[in-house]
Each structure stands twice: as structure tokens, then as C-alpha cells.
Amino acid sequence: PTKPISSPVQQDLYIGQRVAVDSMGIVGTLKFLGEAEFKEGYWAGIQLDILGSGKNDGSVKGTSESQEQLDHLFGESIRQAPNEAVMKLHQLQLRVEVLEAENRLLKPDDSQPKTDTKIMELETEQMNLMTERDKTETHLVQEYQERVRSLNETIDELKRAGLESIELYESSVEMNRVDREALNASLADERRKVALLEAERAELHNAGREAIQTYEATIAEIKKERESLIQEQNAKREALEATIQKKENEHKRQIASLNRDISELEGLIESKVFKEADLEEALDKERKTIKKLQMELQDLK
Numbered sequence: 001p002t003k004p005i006s007s008p009v010q011q012d013l014y015i016g017q018r019v020a021v022d023s024m025g026i027v028g029t030l031k032f033l034g035e036a037e038f039k040e041g042y043w044a045g046i047q048l049d050i051l052g053s054g055k056n057d058g059s060v061k062g063t064s065e066s067q068e069q070l071d072h073l074f075g076e077s078i079r080q081a082p083n084e085a086v087m088k089l090h091q092l093q094l095r096v097e098v099l100e101a102e103n104r105l106l107k108p109d110d111s112q113p114k115t116d117t118k119i120m121e122l123e124t125e126q127m128n129l130m131t132e133r134d135k136t137e138t139h140l141v142q143e144y145q146e147r148v149r150s151l152n153e154t155i156d157e158l159k160r161a162g163l164e165s166i167e168l169y170e171s172s173v174e175m176n177r178v179d180r181e182a183l184n185a186s187l188a189d190e191r192r193k194v195a196l197l198e199a200e201r202a203e204l205h206n207a208g209r210e211a212i213q214t215y216e217a218t219i220a221e222i223k224k225e226r227e228s229l230i231q232e233q234n235a236k237r238e239a240l241e242a243t244i245q246k247k248e249n250e251h252k253r254q255i256a257s258l259n260r261d262i263s264e265l266e267g268l269i270e271s272k273v274f275k276e277a278d279l280e281e282a283l284d285k286e287r288k289t290i291k292k293l294q295m296e297l298q299d300l301k
Contacts, residue, residue, distance in 0.1 A: 015150060019046060 017030045032045030 015030060015033060019028060019030050028046040028048040030044060031047045034043065
């Protein structure tokens, strides 16, 4: 027998689960869950514990399907991965989480200006987040591939167990449509979030680049002012050194002139001393001569 259901993701159903339909008083094992070619929507196949206890004998509009026909109806649908939309939703949600993390890292920190090192750290963190996201998506794809493989394995069980009826599932079409619309709305919302976050990230990148450009311009201006100040200081130092050298040269000239004057004075003094000695010697001679003349004069008297 069959039972209309909403999305299997919402109902948390899985192959091999023991189920009961209280309204029909039947109990069995869930053998199939997914889409089929005969009708839109999600379908479930239940292997009854007591064969023949379902609503009908398994025929559809008076026609009983063979095991090969059942395999064709359900097998191809299973192999077409019925949960691609759900998988896409999970991928978009992961993309949102990655973008939110990136944007948190890209938001400016008022405590310190952004530098090239900071941008490199942000880019490294972004690459790590992208790598982690790729790993998560790969894991998600592997899980769905494993689920498809498990569903494919149920085909053989469906051949043995059979399905009594699928007519009761026609009422699930509307419920499935609602589920699909809700899923599409969720996908649209996640796409909108991704677009907003990507726009925010681009804005933050632009703001970061502008901050770096402003910072670099400020650094260039400071360097220019510093170079101008250094040149001015060098000019002052050179002028001061020239003044000092000029004064030193003048001082040397003055010292040399004083030394010459001292030498001349020493020469004059020495010459004067010599002259005084000559005069003294001449005076001594004159005194001796006068004394001799006086003695001669006395002798004459």
C-alpha cells in the first residue's frame, strides 16, 4: 500500500524504516522513497508484513505492473538524484556562511589601519574558508551519492517485495507542489543572501583598497616631508661646517700672524739685548779710557 507524504527531508523518513498507517491499520517496511515516472511528487513504497492487507492488489487502473515495469518506473527516478534542489540549498547555505565569515574578517578595525600584511592575512583566511567550504561541499556530494547508491540497491528488493498500489499517492501531488514552492523560495532567499553578501564583500574590499591607498599616500607624503627636512638639515649642517671651517682657518691665520709677531718681537728684544751689551761694553771701555786719562793727568801734575 501507499501513503501520501510531504517532502521526505521534512518527514525524516529513510529506507528500511518501520512504518505504520493507522488509518488503514497496516504495518510494513519502507522500501522506496523518491520520485517516479508515472506521476509528479514524492512517493513511498511499503512492503507489508501481511501481504494482501492493503487497499488493492497492486494494480493501477486495472493493470498490474510486472517487476521489470516497476523497476523501470522507480529505478530511473532513483538514479536521477531526486534531492538535487535540497543539495543546492545546502550548498547555498554553506556559501552564505563562508561569505559572512569573509565579510566579518574584511570589516575595518578602527584600532589600527589596514596594511599590506593585514590584507595578506585576510586573503589567507579567505582561502582557508574557501578550502573548508569545498571540503564540506565535497562531503555533502558524497553523502548524496551514497544515498543514491543505497536507493539503487533497493531496486532489487522492490523486485522481490512488490508494491500493492500507488493510487493513494495522488493526493500527495499538491503537498509536494507546496514543498517545492517552499524549497524554491528558500533557494531564492539564499541566492539573495549570497548576492547581498558578495556585494558587501566587494564593498569591503573596495573600502580596504581605498584605506590602503590613503595610508600609502600619507606614508608617501610623510617620506617626502622627511626627505625635505633631511635636505634642509643637511644644507644647514654644510653651512655650519663651512662657517666653522672658515673661522678655524681665520683662527689659524691669526695664530700664524701672532707667531710671526712674537718672532719679530723676540728678534727685536734679542737685538736690543745685544745692542745693550755692546753699549755696556763700549761704556766700560770709555770708563777705562777716562780713568786712564785721569791717571795720566795726575801724573802730569
